[in-house]
Amino acid sequence: MSLSPERDREFDFTTKHFATVRDELYDYAGIVLADHKQDMAYNRLVRLLRDLKLNSFDDYLAFLDQNPAEFTQFINALTTNLTAFYREKHHFDFIRDHIIPEIVNSGERRIRGWSAGCSLGEEPYSLAMTLLDAGVDPLRWDLRLLATDIDSKVLQSAQSGVYAYERVKTLPKSLLSRWFLKGKGKRDGHVKVRSELQDMITFKYLNLMQDWPVQGPLDFIFCRNVMIYFDQDTQARLLQRMAALLKPNGYLFVGHSEALARHASSFQLVGKTIYRKCE
16 A cells, blocks of 8 residues: 655655665665665655664765665665575475485585575574485584675574564474474563574574675575576576576575576576576
């Protein structure tokens, strides 16, 4: 639903203001804000104006320009974090049924994976549970997962491994009892992932437009519902960089609304939103 006309808003937010916000977001993070996202941008940024006790968007944009540290809050406000445990479960089934057997058959005992855009952490923890439930023993395997995001707030939450029970209640009871600790006292109504999962994952802040502190070769990359925010040229550059990090025949998992048909030279479709790096 659209906002009320500009004159009914708490602060004036003109097309020029929105254009500046859009340009700042694109220049820093490569994220494209469509024209119809103007109301969304206002609703999210107006909270920052209140917190900073500023009187206008002119004041806010000037403050943002003069205080680079505030950019973190700007990015956090405008990025979207929709996630769930085992979201698009067929991806995790593919790891269990195909990737792990391929590695075992190769004689290796090494797995490297990257969750790019890990949000609140459900994705990397689901990956860790998938690997351990499939019999990958971290005491016998060289096993590491990297989880990154541009939103520092959700990254901090992900690293804590604490979730409201509502976020896990649909998981099978066997998973809940094996991998989650039930909160008590102040933590009542919450759960915490077990340390075995946290020990497998390194959480890091990462802007995909900047340098990547990622060491390959990687067996798989999860970059789901991230590239939809970039234009085609940016997508092409990201995919080229990801292909360079993957080992031969490594896998890239994308979101259900994303397709790599225009970049088929680097990847081959092998399953529903699952791609393999071309040799």
